[in-house]
Amino acid sequence: MTELKNDRYLRALLKQPVDVTPVWMMRQAGRYLPEYKATRAEAGDFMALCTNPELACEVTLQPLRRFKLDAAILFSDILTIPDAMGLGLYFETGEGPKFERPIQSIADVDKLPVVDPEIELKYVMDAVRTIRKNLQGSVPLIGFSGSPWTLATYMVEGGSSKAFTKIKKMAFAEPNTLHKLLDKLADSVIVYLNAQIAAGAQSVMVFDTWGGVLSPRDYKLFSLQYMEKIVAGLTRTYEGKKIPVTLFTKNGGMWLESIAATGCDALGLDWTIDIKEAKARVGDKVALQGNMDPSILYAGKERIEQEVQDILAGFGEGEGHVFNLGHGIHLDVPPENAGHFVEAVHKYSGQYHK
Amino acid sequence: MTELKNDRYLRALLKQPVDVTPVWMMRQAGRYLPEYKATRAEAGDFMALCTNPELACEVTLQPLRRFKLDAAILFSDILTIPDAMGLGLYFETGEGPKFERPIQSIADVDKLPVVDPEIELKYVMDAVRTIRKNLQGSVPLIGFSGSPWTLATYMVEGGSSKAFTKIKKMAFAEPNTLHKLLDKLADSVIVYLNAQIAAGAQSVMVFDTWGGVLSPRDYKLFSLQYMEKIVAGLTRTYEGKKIPVTLFTKNGGMWLESIAATGCDALGLDWTIDIKEAKARVGDKVALQGNMDPSILYAGKERIEQEVQDILAGFGEGEGHVFNLGHGIHLDVPPENAGHFVEAVHKYSGQYHK
Numbered sequence: 001m002t003e004l005k006n007d008r009y010l011r012a013l014l015k016q017p018v019d020v021t022p023v024w025m026m027r028q029a030g031r032y033l034p035e036y037k038a039t040r041a042e043a044g045d046f047m048a049l050c051t052n053p054e055l056a057c058e059v060t061l062q063p064l065r066r067f068k069l070d071a072a073i074l075f076s077d078i079l080t081i082p083d084a085m086g087l088g089l090y091f092e093t094g095e096g097p098k099f100e101r102p103i104q105s106i107a108d109v110d111k112l113p114v115v116d117p118e119i120e121l122k123y124v125m126d127a128v129r130t131i132r133k134n135l136q137g138s139v140p141l142i143g144f145s146g147s148p149w150t151l152a153t154y155m156v157e158g159g160s161s162k163a164f165t166k167i168k169k170m171a172f173a174e175p176n177t178l179h180k181l182l183d184k185l186a187d188s189v190i191v192y193l194n195a196q197i198a199a200g201a202q203s204v205m206v207f208d209t210w211g212g213v214l215s216p217r218d219y220k221l222f223s224l225q226y227m228e229k230i231v232a233g234l235t236r237t238y239e240g241k242k243i244p245v246t247l248f249t250k251n252g253g254m255w256l257e258s259i260a261a262t263g264c265d266a267l268g269l270d271w272t273i274d275i276k277e278a279k280a281r282v283g284d285k286v287a288l289q290g291n292m293d294p295s296i297l298y299a300g301k302e303r304i305e306q307e308v309q310d311i312l313a314g315f316g317e318g319e320g321h322v323f324n325l326g327h328g329i330h331l332d333v334p335p336e337n338a339g340h341f342v343e344a345v346h347k348y349s350g351q352y353h354k
Numbered sequence: 355m356t357e358l359k360n361d362r363y364l365r366a367l368l369k370q371p372v373d374v375t376p377v378w379m380m381r382q383a384g385r386y387l388p389e390y391k392a393t394r395a396e397a398g399d400f401m402a403l404c405t406n407p408e409l410a411c412e413v414t415l416q417p418l419r420r421f422k423l424d425a426a427i428l429f430s431d432i433l434t435i436p437d438a439m440g441l442g443l444y445f446e447t448g449e450g451p452k453f454e455r456p457i458q459s460i461a462d463v464d465k466l467p468v469v470d471p472e473i474e475l476k477y478v479m480d481a482v483r484t485i486r487k488n489l490q491g492s493v494p495l496i497g498f499s500g501s502p503w504t505l506a507t508y509m510v511e512g513g514s515s516k517a518f519t520k521i522k523k524m525a526f527a528e529p530n531t532l533h534k535l536l537d538k539l540a541d542s543v544i545v546y547l548n549a550q551i552a553a554g555a556q557s558v559m560v561f562d563t564w565g566g567v568l569s570p571r572d573y574k575l576f577s578l579q580y581m582e583k584i585v586a587g588l589t590r591t592y593e594g595k596k597i598p599v600t601l602f603t604k605n606g607g608m609w610l611e612s613i614a615a616t617g618c619d620a621l622g623l624d625w626t627i628d629i630k631e632a633k634a635r636v637g638d639k640v641a642l643q644g645n646m647d648p649s650i651l652y653a654g655k656e657r658i659e660q661e662v663q664d665i666l667a668g669f670g671e672g673e674g675h676v677f678n679l680g681h682g683i684h685l686d687v688p689p690e691n692a693g694h695f696v697e698a699v700h701k702y703s704g705q706y707h708k
Binding site: 303 | 517518519522523525526527566567568569570571572573605607608625626627628647649650652653654657664680684686
């Protein structure tokens with residue numbers, strides 16, 4: 001494999017010195033870019049795009065042509081595993097992902113097959129290989145998965161949810177069923193991410209989008225425990241290179257100490273926590289990724305630059321910061337504003353790295 | 355006015371000694387009760403129920419007939435103020451509240467009228483008077499309002515929202531428009547809550563359902579600042595009785611210190627924070643209300659009792675705890691489970707009050 005020309009992202013995750021703070025954006029390949037919309041139209045629909053390695057590679061690379069991003073992230077969906085398990089993923093316009101056959105009982109859980117990433121999810125591995133090759137060592141490639149709890153919410157609710165009543169009913173009235181499901185998912189995520197690493201992912205991230213809807217104790221029991229199992233089961237060094245692992249629980253700001261104790265390399269932060277406080281609490285243990293409110297990108301260049309400077313000053317001197325948005329970029333953000341954001345991170349961060 | 359027979363709720367909010375921990379439930383008058391559904395059917399629809407003082411009184415009292423609750427809460431909607439301002443509140447089945455004429459510009463904000471609670475919102479004041487009279491001093495009556503930020507989210511988004519992109523666009527690209535709106539709303543909430551107090555509310559609560567979608571700095575700027583103005587503007591003693599004020603920001607667990615510093619008497623807690631931690635952080639300043647995950651009510655009696663005991667033990671000895679759910683009771687909870695919950699709080703809390 002080609003040596004990396006820009007390894008700032010990996011170095012920052014490992015708390016090693018960098019010249020400027022690396023930056024990428026969650027959902028950087030997406031609908032705010034006209035070229036993405038064109039490729040998606042060519043593919044047909046969202047899942048057709050995900051399952052076509054050439055087109056998935058194309059959209060992964062698109063934002064890198066526009067902006068000096070320090071990492072690429074595999075273009076895929078968090079729900080590929082339950083889809084491969086046979087739940088029948090589909091998308092209804094404006095309603096988010098849905099499953100044709102949601103999990104309703106222990107019998108449904110028992111029936112879930114073990115998924116082989118190089119068979120049922122070969123299209124993801126082919127995308128990873130294609131992207132890694134086409135990146136030509138320019139920046140590292142991030143692989144990812146949803147967390148077991150987050151995957152389970154969609155699998156049990158049958159789609160997106162507001163109050164998560166079905167999965168919580170299962171959690172509190174039938175906890176053994178849910179634990180069995182979460183354990184199966186943790187095992188699947190481990191083999192899925194390890195396959196992504198073998199296919200070329202140079203870092204992996206676990207998205208726990210919905211861990212924050214739980215109480216502190218239930219978060220540990222139903223979400224964190226299974227992410228910890230994943231961290232322990234991942235390939236942490238591949239072909240002599242460290243593979244950093246980032247865990248991101250949205251609305252998990254109160255539990256950073258527990259997340260940092262899993263043995264992961266970095267924590268993703270949403271914008272509801274002050275990064276200065278986060279660093280004081282866990283910055284000696286892990287790197288931090290975040291944490292600008294993606295809605296700031298609706299403002300003008302000056303306001304964006306100010307916010308970037310405030311967050312950089314909040315983290316202050318020292319290593320271990322990957323700049324990012326606290327959640328995915330909104331689809332109606334002007335692309336030039338994303339450009340101002342990326343430029344500002346590089347422009348104003350040099351002073352913090354000596 | 356009749357003397358209160360049960361003043362546990364008011365005493366706990368003022369950190370005065372009680373025999374057992376008082377308990378009530380957010381949305382205790384609601385769709386999980388068959389008698390509520392019958393009265394609502396009689397009224398016609400939700401707003402017809404809110405605007406009919408006799409029926410609003412009837413549904414307010416219904417849960418008190420079933421359970422030994424320590425407080426009644428006015429049956430109303432958080433969006434009465436913007437509706438009275440002329441935005442045209444309506445409800446679409448399964449979609450939550452909507453406004454016919456959302457706020458889109460500074461001109462829209464300038465046009466908003468000053469609302470007189472005894473004219474445009476007389477139906478609310480009549481409901482307060484009717485409920486207070488019919489309670490016959492059994493338990494105190496809680497009045498409430500939405501917070502300025504929360505009201506503004508509905509007014510600008512035109513209804514419920516997932517990513518709050520419209521109001522955040524306003525916040526970051528046109529902050530003066532939003533501040534003008536929030537300031538007008540804060541003034542309206544002050545006169546609205548003071549009118550509720552004059553009509554008979556013995557305690558008031560401000561619901562900041564959506565403050566938690568902001569960054570720490572933006573929360574202070576766009577939500578907390580205006581709640582602080584409200585706290586300062588409220589009638590805190592009425593006819594010789596203290597009127598306790600409770601502020602509740604959902605997902606505000608990281609900012610408890612700032613909320614406690616507003617001068618309010620109590621903080622509402624959702625279930626994402628450990629009440630033991632919350633007490634350690636702010637319990638010398640304010641009382642705490644909360645904080646069981648409402649989904650625990652899906653479980654059996656034993657699990658509900660266990661959770662109640664855990665939360666009571668978390669708060670531990672000492673005064674200043676009002677037991678509640680961390681958010682509204684779900685509509686498909688069996689009423690008997692709500693009964694187990696209320697009973698458990700009284701049954702297991704005596705040991706913490708000496």
